[in-house]
Amino acid sequence: xxxxxxxxxxxxxxxxxxxxxxxxxxxxxxxxxxxxxxxxxxxxxxxxxxxxxxxxxxxxxxxxxxxxxxxxxxxxxxxxxxxxxxxx
Numbered sequence: 001x002x003x004x005x006x007x008x009x010x011x012x013x014x015x016x017x018x019x020x021x022x023x024x025x026x027x028x029x030x031x032x033x034x035x036x037x038x039x040x041x042x043x044x045x046x047x048x049x050x051x052x053x054x055x056x057x058x059x060x061x062x063x064x065x066x067x068x069x070x071x072x073x074x075x076x077x078x079x080x081x082x083x084x085x086x087x088x
């Protein structure tokens with residue numbers, strides 16, 4: 001079982017910018033296709049280990065990167081369950 005935080009973006013531009021900032025700051029996060037259970041967003045989401053998620057969100061806020069929603073996710077094998085934490 002893997003616990004992750006997910007950030008869903010309004011547009012691809014924000015998603016790529018957020019991914020670049022994570023690389024610059026050595027924040028472990030991955031840009032992946034949006035999970036089918038999440039019906040809005042640009043098609044990409046940023047995922048990080050749950051232990052580091054609050055730091056990721058803090059950095060995005062500091063850099064004024066706009067995001068549509070935040071999720072808590074539990075992944076068991078190929079199955080992912082999500083819980084909405086925040087939606088703008």
